[in-house]
Amino acid sequence: MQNKLPLTINPIKAAQKRLDYIGYYPNEAITRVENPKSNIECSLSFDFDEQRICVINIDAKITLEQICQRCFRPFVTEVHVMNKFSPVKSDTHAETLPEHYEPVLMNEFDEVDILALLEDEIILSLPIVPVHNSKHCEVSEADMVFGDIPIENEKPNPFAILVSLKNKG
Numbered sequence: 486m487q488n489k490l491p492l493t494i495n496p497i498k499a500a501q502k503r504l505d506y507i508g509y510y511p512n513e514a515i516t517r518v519e520n521p522k523s524n525i526e527c528s529l530s531f532d533f534d535e536q537r538i539c540v541i542n543i544d545a546k547i548t549l550e551q552i553c554q555r556c557f558r559p560f561v562t563e564v565h566v567m568n569k570f571s572p573v574k575s576d577t578h579a580e581t582l583p584e585h586y587e588p589v590l591m592n593e594f595d596e597v598d599i600l601a602l603l604e605d606e607i608i609l610s611l612p613i614v615p616v617h618n619s620k621h622c623e624v625s626e627a628d629m630v631f632g633d634i635p636i637e638n639e640k641p642n643p644f645a646i647l648v649s650l651k652n653k654g
């Protein structure tokens with residue numbers, strides 16, 4: 486049985502304790518992602534890097550329903566997001582971060598709203614024009630007189646990004 490994760494976390498305190506969390510945010514707590522069909526399964530880890538910058542690693546998955554923009558029928562898809570964040574108190578602070586960290590704003594209690602952060606990441610990772618995989622789509626290739634709809638849902642492999650960051654360093 487997995488744990489329900491806290492909605493907000495103080496990342497500095499969590500990093501001092503080098504905490505890792507594995508668990509979920511329940512489907513009914515999700516407010517901004519449309520048609521969630523599962524909980525958000527999530528692992529979080531908090532640490533400081535060698536420059537003493539606080540780092541939040543997130544790895545999260547959700548299943549959701551989207552409407553195919555080719556045949557207008559719903560389909561279920563899994564979204565996987567992975568990213569490294571660093572908590573900041575201001576935009577000025579955010580500008581000092583190394584490029585490979587995304588800034589995330591802490592509230593007045595020095596906490597980060599983790600669920601809101603995950604919702605943002607999930608929404609950003611969704612294709613602008615969701616379409617079925619062509620073998621599942623009601624509209625066959627032959628019906629498409631205007632040719633192929635550009636495939637917008639091919640996202641870069643997150644591991645490829647990690648590899649390129651490693652190579653840079």
Ligand SMILES: [Zn+2]
Pocket residue numbers: 553554555556557558616617621622623624
């Ligand atoms: Zn379709």
